Amino acid sequence: MRLTLRTNLAMRVLMCAAVNPGRLVRKADIAEACNASTNHLGVVINQLAQAGYLTTVRGRTGGLRLARPPGEIRVGAVVRELEGNLGGTECFASADGSCPLTLCCRLRGILSRALEAFLRELDQVTLAELVDDNTALEALLNLEPA
Numbered sequence: 001m002r003l004t005l006r007t008n009l010a011m012r013v014l015m016c017a018a019v020n021p022g023r024l025v026r027k028a029d030i031a032e033a034c035n036a037s038t039n040h041l042g043v044v045i046n047q048l049a050q051a052g053y054l055t056t057v058r059g060r061t062g063g064l065r066l067a068r069p070p071g072e073i074r075v076g077a078v079v080r081e082l083e084g085n086l087g088g089t090e091c092f093a094s095a096d097g098s099c100p101l102t103l104c105c106r107l108r109g110i111l112s113r114a115l116e117a118f119l120r121e122l123d124q125v126t127l128a129e130l131v132d133d134n135t136a137l138e139a140l141l142n143l144e145p146a
Helices: 005-019 027-034 038-050 075-083 107-123 127-131 135-141
Strands: 054-057 063-066
Touching: 005 027, 005 038, 005 054, 005 063, 005 075, 005 127, 005 135, 027 038, 027 135, 038 054, 038 075, 075 107, 127 135
Parallel strands: none
Antiparallel strands: 054 063
16 A cells, blocks of 8 residues: 555644644744655645644744644544545546456455555554654654754
């Protein structure tokens, strides 16, 4: 299973916001800390805000922060939100797929169960579990002025 860059960036943004509680975090600061493009981050931040994971404030003194506690944000839900169709193969495509084996292929069921197991594992993990007591991550993403 391979996740897109968008999902990877989304998790970086959420972890950065979680490591900096109680303050607005600027997109440019996240981009620098996470080695990411501000343009890509803008798209991801917008999607996370629309999904209710982030609160954004516009303007010169604006930024973003988590819209809910890290313990309420499940990684599996974020992955589903950002990835949309996780099938990844023609097996999961709608009727317009061109694979002639779709109706009789047993691999489709196996891949479907594997995908469900993957997401079930991610559903067990919260954002809090990724950042709490993770001093190395905090050292990288803490954006407090020195």
